[in-house]
Amino acid sequence: MAQDLSAPQPAPRRALRVLRGAARLLAAAGLAVDAYVHAHLAGSYDAITESISQGTLFRIEAGLASLAALLVLIWRRPAPDFFAWLVAAGGLALLLVYRYVDVGTLGPVPNMYEPLWTADKRLSAIAQAVAVLATVFLLSSRPRTPGRRRR
Template sequence: MSSQPTGPPARRGDVGRLVRGAARLLAAACLAVDAYVHADLADQYDGISASISQGNLFRIEAALAALAAVLVLVWRRLPGDLFATAVAAGGLALLLVYRYVDVGELGPVPNMYEPIWFDEKEATAVAQAVAVVAMVYLLLVRPRGRH
């Protein structure tokens, strides 16, 4: 006598949809953290400037991260996912570069070298890294027929 499952079989598509949905929520939440921290810290960096202040660059990052979070949740299309990945990866790359390398002033961009870690910087780095991982997952496991 063989044992038969009593409930309906789980469909692989349902599980995949749930995992993709969780990845979207996670990525959007992490992008929201990125947006919040940059917006919150922007006024503290207004004094660091060349043609543009570091505070304004933080405001731009906050706006881009907020837009990316909305696109990940609402639009769910390849261009929005690529944009969100670029925002998270670019933000993380710049954070790490300016943490470890004294690049100096680059044209209109001020010298943003800050060789320390503090709570907000750590939270942003972790959020951006998790967003990158979630977005790369979403880019690699796109549902068939969606472009």
């Protein structure tokens, strides 16, 4: 049976839709800022290399964050929301680890330890944290489909 979308919705349900829409915009914006910062900085990190350069890793992060931002906006399902969370949470975790811990070289990954907070690093950390929080909200507030039972 089709649902009449033009019929007025109860206020709590409408409010949840608005909040979820705002969360999608925040997640996409945070991921877009993260993508911009990593793409912008990639060239200056090309010299830090083992088998793969830090600049290449930054480009990969920029690409993944761009894809996640796009998907979270256009595909309103748990899978892209979870992918966006993985990209943001993984990027933030790595940023914090390489800020506070001298991990050293890990196989083909160069030593990316950088014990200072630059303006770009702060901006990226804030953007990733916003995206993490927004995607957690999206994943935890998913409306249940009436008539479907969880198994």
